Amino acid sequence: MNVDRLGGPVLSLFRIVVGLLFAFHGMASLFGVFGGSHGSGGHSIAVGTWPGWYAALIQLICGALVLIGLLTRPAAILASGSMAYAYFTVHVEKGIIPLQNGGEPAAMFCWAFLLIAVFGPGVWAVDSLVSRSRSAVTARTADPRPETATTA
Known part of the structure; x- marks a missing residue:
C-alpha cells in the first residue's frame, strides 16, 4: 500500500469533519x-x-466553506484566528491549561484550522476541482505544437 497516495484523501476527510x-x-x-x-x-x-x-x-460560514473546500485557506485562517481570539479572551482568564479552563475545543479548532490553512484542502475539494480545471484550460491554450501551414 502506497501511504503517499492516502495523503490527499485523508487530508480531505480531516477537512470535511473539522468543517462540519x-x-x-x-x-x-x-x-x-x-x-x-x-x-x-x-x-x-x-x-x-x-x-x-x-x-x-x-x-x-467558515465551517461551511472549509467543509466543501471552497476558499479553504482564507476560511481556515479566519477560523483559526477566531478560535485563538476566543481562547485568549475567554478561556485563559480561568487558567492557562485548556483542560482546566474549558478551552480544549477552541485550542483544537485553532490548531486544526491552522493545519488546513498550511496544507490546503486535499484532493476532494471545490478549490482542487477549480485548480484542476484551470490547469487543463491553461494546458490546452498553451499547446506547444506549432501551427501547420497548408499550401495550395
Whole structure:
C-alpha cells in the first residue's frame, strides 16, 4: 500500500469533519439547535451580540466553506484566528491549561484550522476541482505544437 497516495484523501476527510463540526457549533449558537451553544441551555445567541453572535457567524460560514473546500485557506485562517481570539479572551482568564479552563475545543479548532490553512484542502475539494480545471484550460491554450501551414 502506497501511504503517499492516502495523503490527499485523508487530508480531505480531516477537512470535511473539522468543517462540519465547526459549522454545527455555529448553527447551535445561532439557532439553538443540536443542544444549543455552550451555557445557553439550547437558546440562540441574540443577533448582533458581541462577540458571541459574530463568532457563531464566523463558525457557520467558515465551517461551511472549509467543509466543501471552497476558499479553504482564507476560511481556515479566519477560523483559526477566531478560535485563538476566543481562547485568549475567554478561556485563559480561568487558567492557562485548556483542560482546566474549558478551552480544549477552541485550542483544537485553532490548531486544526491552522493545519488546513498550511496544507490546503486535499484532493476532494471545490478549490482542487477549480485548480484542476484551470490547469487543463491553461494546458490546452498553451499547446506547444506549432501551427501547420497548408499550401495550395
